[in-house]
Amino acid sequence: MIVILSIFFIIFFSSIxxxxxxxxxxxxxxxxxxxxxxxxxxxxLAMFGVGIWGAQMGGRRIWSLPMSFPLIMxxxxxxxxxxxxxxxxxxxxxxxxxxxxxxxxxxxxxxxxLIAIIIISVFALFHGYAHGYExxxxxxxxxxxxxxxxxxxxxxxxxxxxxxxxxxxxxxxFFKTMGVLIAIFGISFLFKAYI
Amino acid sequence: xxxxxxxxxxxxLPCFVISKLFFMPSSEYGLFESGMYNxxxxxxxxxxxxxxxxxxxxxKKNMTHLYFFLTFxxxxxxxxxxxDFILEVIFSNNxxxxxxxxxxxxxxxxxxxxxLGLMLWFNPIKNLFKFLSIIVFSSIISFHVAxxxxxxxxxxxxxxxxxxxxxxxxxxxxxxxxxxxxxxxxNIQIISKIYGSWIIVIGIMSAIFSLxx
Numbered sequence: 001m002i003v004i005l006s007i008f009f010i011i012f013f014s015s016i017x018x019x020x021x022x023x024x025x026x027x028x029x030x031x032x033x034x035x036x037x038x039x040x041x042x043x044x045l046a047m048f049g050v051g052i053w054g055a056q057m058g059g060r061r062i063w064s065l066p067m068s069f070p071l072i073m074x075x076x077x078x079x080x081x082x083x084x085x086x087x088x089x090x091x092x093x094x095x096x097x098x099x100x101x102x103x104x105x106x107x108x109x110x111x112x113x114l115i116a117i118i119i120i121s122v123f124a125l126f127h128g129y130a131h132g133y134e135x136x137x138x139x140x141x142x143x144x145x146x147x148x149x150x151x152x153x154x155x156x157x158x159x160x161x162x163x164x165x166x167x168x169x170x171x172x173x174f175f176k177t178m179g180v181l182i183a184i185f186g187i188s189f190l191f192k193a194y195i
Numbered sequence: 196x197x198x199x200x201x202x203x204x205x206x207x208l209p210c211f212v213i214s215k216l217f218f219m220p221s222s223e224y225g226l227f228e229s230g231m232y233n234x235x236x237x238x239x240x241x242x243x244x245x246x247x248x249x250x251x252x253x254x255k256k257n258m259t260h261l262y263f264f265l266t267f268x269x270x271x272x273x274x275x276x277x278x279d280f281i282l283e284v285i286f287s288n289n290x291x292x293x294x295x296x297x298x299x300x301x302x303x304x305x306x307x308x309x310x311l312g313l314m315l316w317f318n319p320i321k322n323l324f325k326f327l328s329i330i331v332f333s334s335i336i337s338f339h340v341a342x343x344x345x346x347x348x349x350x351x352x353x354x355x356x357x358x359x360x361x362x363x364x365x366x367x368x369x370x371x372x373x374x375x376x377x378x379x380x381x382n383i384q385i386i387s388k389i390y391g392s393w394i395i396v397i398g399i400m401s402a403i404f405s406l407x408x
Contacts, residue, residue, distance in 0.1 A: 030238065063385045067316075067392040074396040078403055136408065142301070145400045146238045153393045157386070 029140035033147025036131065037155060042094050042189045043127060045182050047152055049101030050120055051159015055167055056175060057110045062164070064113060065120055066156035070149060072121040076128025077145075081136065087129050091193040094130060097123035098186030106179025108172075226344070230359020233343060234367065239304040239397070240336070244364065246311035246394050247332050248371035249387045250318075251325055253380065259322060260372075264365070266326055267333045274337035275357055281338065298405050300342040305405070307335045309398035315391030318384060336364060 037043040047069070054065035079085055087093075100119070103109075111119075131148050138144040166174040234240055251263055274281065285291055285299075294302045314328050337357070344356040353361070375383060 063388045066389050070392050070396045074400055077400060081400075081404055081407060135404065141404055141408070142401045143238060145404065146242070146397050149393050149397050149400075153389060156389065160385075 029138065029143035030147040032138065033144035033149075034151045036134065036148050037151045041185065042091075042098055043130070043152075044155055045185055046094065046097045046101055046123060046127060047155040048159040049098065049105055049182050051156040051161075052105050052163040052175070052178060053101060053116070053159075054156075055160045055163025056105065056108060057116070058167070061113050061116060062160060065116060066153070066160060068117050069120055069124045069156065070152055072124035073128030073131065073152065076125040076130075077132030077135065078128075079125075080129045080132030087126060090126055090130055090133075092190060093123070093126045095186055095189035095193050097126065098189055099183050100186075102179050102181070102183025102186050104179075105175055105182060108175060226355040227359040230340070230344075230356040230361075231363045233340070233356075233360055234363040237304070239301070239308060239401070240339075241367075242394055242397065243304065243307050243311055243332065243336075244367055245371055246308070246315055246390065247328060248368055248375060249383065249390060250311065250314055250328050251368075252372060252375050252383060253320065254322070254325070263325070263329055266329050267365070268361075270330050270333040271337045271357075271361060274334045275341055278338070278341040294405055300339050302402065302405060303335050303339055303342075305398045305402040307332065307398075308394040309402075312391040312393070312395030312398065315387045315394070318387055318391075336360070 037047060050065055050069055054062050057065075076087075079087070100123070104119075135141050135144060163175075234244075251260070254260060254263075291299060310331055311328065314324065317324075319325065340357050340360045
């Protein structure tokens with residue numbers, strides 16, 4: 001029975017679509033939307049940082065930060081879609097968001113909830129703008145939207161989960177290490193954005 | 196009670212469907228199967244279903260789930276029966292001009308996801324709000340199904356396209372609820388609030404994008 005089930009699942013998960021008539025585009029649909037925040041390390045680290053920061057502060061802020069981030073990101077994406085305003089220095093500010101989030105995790109800064117939300121909102125606006133800019137080019141934009149929102153949320157949850165686990169064991173070194181790593185990557189992104 | 200329900204959901208329903216498909220000629224089950232596929236094929240529907248499952252999770256009595264089930268069936272069937280009247284209201288108020296009638300089956304789902312997201316944010320404990328969510332959910336799903344395959348609703352429809360949708364919605368909903376019951380209640384509350392914001396964002400962005408492009 002186990003062998004039959006294993007064969008079934010191997011075949012089920014290894015099957016792929018026929019590519020004979022695929023439309024060639026950088027962003028096709030759900031898969032591209034889902035992988036956009038994961039494969040883009042700048043987005044990944046910023047969202048992971050938000051999750052860890054929320055878990056580190058504890059209380060209501062565990063869910064209020066990851067809840068506000070996608071909502072403000074949505075505003076940024078809508079600005080990009082509607083083209084009502086074009087942001088400048090998007091890459092640089094995204095890199096800056098990674099640096100700032102690295103430092104706040106490192107120093108375990110625990111501000112008022114509103115201040116924390118305002119800080120991440122500014123960054124979320126630019127992250128959303130970057131996602132929204134890709135949207136109209138996608139072959140299936142609605143699936144692209146669903147993909148990137150889901151993966152953004154899952155990265156938050158990963159950050160919250162890891163933060164909560166290490167908070168439970170009072171492992172301060174974890175937060176310091178993560179903070180430093182995130183900030184170093186952020187600095188490298190900033191250099192890349194200028195070069 | 197929950198173990199029996201779990202048994203029914205996991206084993207009997209799929210066995211019933213598979214045996215039904217196996218013994219019937221393809222010309223008769225084609226619509227039923229495409230109805231089932233319609234639910235699996237639609238990310239938004241699946242996300243809304245997960246949202247509804249998160250909403251219905253915290254019920255104290257198991258009997259309440261039965262009332263949820265009956266409410267769902269009632270409003271699902273009623274919307275299908277009165278679809279002509281609903282369409283007349285839509286056409287007379289020119290609601291179809293805003294997004295275009297071809298996008299209407301999806302647009303209703305965007306609004307459903309926004310509604311369920313808001314409900315998840317407030318995370319109501321009272322059963323009244325849960326029933327309200329079920330009524331809205333079943334009516335909109337039914338409306339979506341009717342727009343995808345408009346036919347005169349008879350009892351035979353339940354083994355055609357609408358029946359396939361109904362069976363899979365109930366089956367998936369029950370499985371999601373039973374699986375989520377294994378998790379810690381506090382964690383589920385946090386996840387509900389975060390998930391609520393995701394589906395609101397998806398709903399708003401999809402609606403505005405569809406309006407522009």
